Amino acid sequence: MYRLFVAIRPPATIRSQLLAQMAGVPGARWQDDGQLHLTLRFIGQVDRHQADDIADALAGVRFQPFALALAGAGYFERRGVVDTLWAGVQPRDPLAHLHAKVDRACISTGSAPEARAYLPHITLARFSRHGGDIAPFLALHAGLASPAFTVDEFSLYESRLGHAGSSYHAVETYRADGHPGARDD
Numbered sequence: 001m002y003r004l005f006v007a008i009r010p011p012a013t014i015r016s017q018l019l020a021q022m023a024g025v026p027g028a029r030w031q032d033d034g035q036l037h038l039t040l041r042f043i044g045q046v047d048r049h050q051a052d053d054i055a056d057a058l059a060g061v062r063f064q065p066f067a068l069a070l071a072g073a074g075y076f077e078r079r080g081v082v083d084t085l086w087a088g089v090q091p092r093d094p095l096a097h098l099h100a101k102v103d104r105a106c107i108s109t110g111s112a113p114e115a116r117a118y119l120p121h122i123t124l125a126r127f128s129r130h131g132g133d134i135a136p137f138l139a140l141h142a143g144l145a146s147p148a149f150t151v152d153e154f155s156l157y158e159s160r161l162g163h164a165g166s167s168y169h170a171v172e173t174y175r176a177d178g179h180p181g182a183r184d185d
Helices: 012-021 048-058 093-107 135-140
Strands: 002-008 038-046 066-078 081-090 121-126 149-151 153-162 165-175
Touching: 002 048, 012 066, 012 121, 038 048, 038 093, 048 093, 048 153, 048 165, 066 093, 066 121, 066 135
Parallel strands: none
Antiparallel strands: 002 038, 002 153, 066 081, 066 149, 081 121, 153 165
């Protein structure tokens, strides 16, 4: 079985900027460079046949390159307890359109439709239990911003669980239309 998701990998300059911000919250398990990504679609556990079908279906997703920038910080709660700190991105519309195309490609292979509303973000930290006070971190990073960066590809990733947490491995990368190296099939 394979545990898959589709994501955009921010450029090294953006990842470095994010890594430099990761501190000051007791109990936070900060992401490392290899874990920083912007999820387009979580797929979950699939067998090899469906993984191959998903990879093939994603090859049919067409999109034009677009620009994104970091925009603020936030958090998700589970049962009233903070479990994730994240960095936001703007604008959201091109991501929402790409997410919808990726979702349709996954559905065409038998995957269930995405059940949650799509909120584009880059996860910075996770919490196993009650973490420390996140208010100072959020106040400090409310104005988090970056220069715009170009999104001209996305990848299908496999998530592997290990003693040090999850590691992510790109299975296939899909280029934007009209970008050098774009797929012609």
